[in-house]
Amino acid sequence: MKLSASIVLYQTDLTPLKKVIDSYFACKSGALQLFLVDNSPTDMLKSVVTMYPDKEIHYIFNNENIGYGKAHNIAIKKSMEQGLPYHIVLNPDIVIQEGTLEKLTHYMNEHPEVGNIMPKIIYPDGQLQYLCKLLPSPIDLIFRRFIPFKKWRDKSNQKYELHSFRYDKKINIPNLSGCFMFLRTKALEKVGLFDENIFMYLEDIDLNRRIHRAYKTIFFPEAVVVHEYQKASYKNIKLLKAHIKSAIYYFNKYGWFFDKERKIVNAEVLKEIKQLS
Structure with missing residues (x-):
């Protein structure tokens, strides 16, 4: 079986990028191809391809920042044109642990009712990232960031990120992180690709909700990915504005x-978590 994946680049640091590429091609479950879709102002990152002469890497230079989801859609469509069963969306700041792609591929082969699967995501120091979430309300995505009451904010965040769930069992979650999405292309044929009206942020929430x-x-906690989670919109005013704009679009939709x-949907998830605990 051939697996396909894509990474969207924007003036990306080569060191973490090489780590994710190396970890991806370490998979032994079949033939692999990778699309590097570059939204940078120049094509300097094209040189990455020459570092992997024996790997199937396709570099696509857009010559403008067309947005995260729209860039991934270019690669996803190429995978679908080849009739490939799965496409993996990767962030450039992750490392796939040994055996992860093999486990996910096997599970997806055995469970055709699954449209997207996410492994356990951890920080480089091994701590868990709480990336199984409820479908968000405006409080979860906008208002809580500007409310000064930390105790209330933390309580709200713990419910949204499902801290009561021990993250040790397989569970059907409506909101999975876009840092790693193992997608069934037949599901995408049915529900559509990333919404290209969303420039950046929330495109993963929207797509997973539709799937x-x-x-x-x-x-799927039996497989693991390491993620250097930056929360860039908390540090950059331009990215914060993009995040808010995407949230407004999402809630209008x-x-x-x-x-x-x-x-x-959220009530169903909370009920299932209670049964699992």
């Missing part, structure tokens, strides 16, 4: 305080 309607979207689907 979750028709397929299971599974957290699905509903702000009145979102029946969100209420039903």
Whole structure:
């Protein structure tokens, strides 16, 4: 079986980029191809391809920053044109641990009802990243960042990130992180690709929500990925504005305080977590 993956670049640091490429090609489950889709102002990162002469790496230079989801869509469409069953969306700041792709491929082969699967995500020091989440409300994505009451903010965040779940069992989650998405292309044929109206941030929430309607979207703790999580929008005002703009688009699309689907789906997740505990 051939696996396909894509990484979107924007003036990306070569050191972490080489780490994710090396860890991806360390997989032994079949043939591998990788798309590097570059939104940078120049094509300087093209030189990465020459560092891997024996690997199937396709470099695509967009000559402008067209957005995160739109750039990944270019690669996903090429995978779908080849009739490949899966496509993996990768952040440039992760390291795939040994055996992860093999385990995920096997599980997806055995479970055609699954449209997206995410492994356990940890920090470089081994600490867990809480990246299984409920479908967000405006409080979760916008207002809590500006409310000064830390105790209330922490309590709200713990519920949104499902801290009551021990992250030790497989579970069907409506909101999985976009830092690593192992996607079934048949699911994407049914629900569509990344919403290109979202320039950056929340495109993963939107896509996983649409997949979750028709397929299971599974957290799979038996496989592990290391993620150098930056929370860039907390440090950069331009990225913060992009995050807020995406959130406004998302809630205009699905509903702000009145979102029946969100209420039903979140209640189902919390019920399942209670049963698992």
